[in-house]
Amino acid sequence: MPDREVLLLRDSADIVLVRQKARAFAVQLGFSLVEQTKIVTAVSELARNTVDYGGGGSVTLEVLMSSRIGLRFVFEDQGPGIVDINLALQDGYTTGKGLGLGLSGAKRLMHDFDIASEPGKGTRVEITRWR
């Protein structure tokens, strides 16, 4: 297993692929079943955001092996961006047809969460779960 992998996110089939990759990485790193499930669910939410709202993009899977073992995912798109990030992070807030739980839910399911967005330029979301 490589310790870093970049996958494209263009449609719903890519979301499935990223879920499977995320699971494989999490299993390999020894995360428990509940932790694997949380990681894969968070990844699924953010991958869908990238496809549905970002107009497609990519995700970088990264194994962290410093003092702690961790798994990081960086989602990037060149879509319309998010004008009000605080608003977008509220439960139930959505500009689309979703439930508005993608960002806020993913944040709760992971240990670290970082988002940067510029209207007209795109969005970058970084999530990490430590073992």
Place this chain on the structure above:
Amino acid sequence: MGQFLLVTIQVDMHDRLALTLQDDLTDRIVKTEAKGVLIDISALEIVDSFIGRILSNIATMSRILDAETVVVGMQPAVAITLVELGLSLPGVRTALNIERGMALLQASLGRSAPGQSVEGQSVEGQASRGQSAGEKGNHARS
């Protein structure tokens, strides 16, 4: 099985497939005049907000079409994750496994469907006879 539809989800569904399932299932409820739908998700390794919304939609649509939906077999890790995600599956009835889901559907149909509740009616009849006998007894004593 007759009046129930049993749906077993066995693949990691992509979003369009989930939408197709929702449409096909509502069609099938009408065609078969099903009174109950059992959705077995024991093979699903995650339920994210999209799949959660599809399950809620199916429950709502089937209710409008006069059918009850019960989702069965959710894995514990999936349930734990759902709660943390913030999803409570409003309007979706759940049961631990297919057997219990089936019992739940039969119980809810037994109350509403005429001709099926013969046993229930006779029990009710006995109960009311018992009650009136008791009243007579009370009356006689007073």
